[in-house]
């Protein structure tokens with residue numbers, strides 16, 4: 001294997017040289033710098049002491065947790081043997097320490113304890129029951145096959161971070177796959193990304209509920225064709241019941257109008273879901289991430305703070321109005337987004353841009369008033 005050195009945050013890591021990232025024997029995706037930036041900031045602002053990056057590839061994520069946060073114990077794992085060897089090499093370079101090697105495990109006992117294993121993620125997590133304050137699942141595709149063990153490996157008041165890159169499935173391009181993996185009916189069209197994110201969070205909520213665990217969403221977002229959620233667990237049957245109450249269904253009409261209902265069962269046909277209909281962010285947490293981002297050595301210093309600012313400013317209500325889709329659906333001209341937002345604010349409503357789409361807005365105005373604002377600006 002030939003390698004090149006890349007810098008990301010405080011880490012300097014070797015990654016395989018390859019024409020295309022999916023051809024590389026060990027996976028490294030520079031587009032995910034923003035994902036790793038936000039995750040590293042999250043581990044930092046939450047004051048996490050123990051963390052597992054269960055699917056590590058080059059190890060960049062776990063190494064950044066070790067270098068850029070206060071975590072005292074960091075566990076990295078990958079089933080692929082090439083990945084394991086590369087992670088060990090990358091940890092050595094970044095910590096200037098030598099590991100104790102036993103079979104398919106390497107333990108570094110420097111300023112912090114770093115463990116690297118070459119095993120199935122489910123086995124590693126199962127062997128570490130209720131151990132980690134922060135469990136990170138960053139797989140290829142869907143995280144669902146790792147979810148049960150992750151919920152058993154994380155502490156009962158810990159944080160679970162999940163990435164899903166199976167956007168086609170969650171956005172309704174493969175409806176049957178969405179039913180199989182997430183037991184949910186996906187939405188197609190302009191709302192598919194927010195609906196996909198809400199299906200993902202809803203699935204985690206249902207899995208957590210069987211362990212009598214409730215969930216608070218610290219932050220859930222969509223970006224660069226993946227979904228990411230940071231979920232704080234809460235221990236107790238009542239907390240699980242309260243969380244489950246925030247699941248529900250949505251409906252959408254031809255003209256683009258949507259409705260949703262926080263109800264355990266769909267009340268009428270044509271329903272999409274179940275979906276998480278609670279908040280997608282904890283404002284204080286996002287504010288803390290933003291402050292930390294402004295004082296950090298980031299992997300993507302241009303995009304990460306800007307994205308966090310957009311998230312911080314976004315109105316947190318279910319679903320949005322995409323001006324292009326509404327214009328198309330209703331035979332109107334597309335107006336300027338900022339002017340429509342202004343118009344809605346003048347009408348006394350709250351309205352903001354949304355990270356889900358550059359042509360959409362979130363508002364507490366009813367659909368009819370959004371349409372009035374659109375028509376007003378024809």
Ligand SMILES: C[S@@+](CC[C@H](N)C(=O)[O-])C[C@H]1O[C@@H](n2cnc3c(N)ncnc32)[C@H](O)[C@@H]1O
Pocket residue numbers: 026027028029032036053054055056057058059060061077078079080083119120121122138139140
């Ligand atoms: C998307 S990559 C991880 C990227 C990494 N988290 C990052 O931020 O750069 C997914 C990794 O999961 C590994 N993997 C796949 N199935 C696994 C399993 N059952 N147990 C452990 N690792 C697995 C693959 O070898 C691959 O390296």
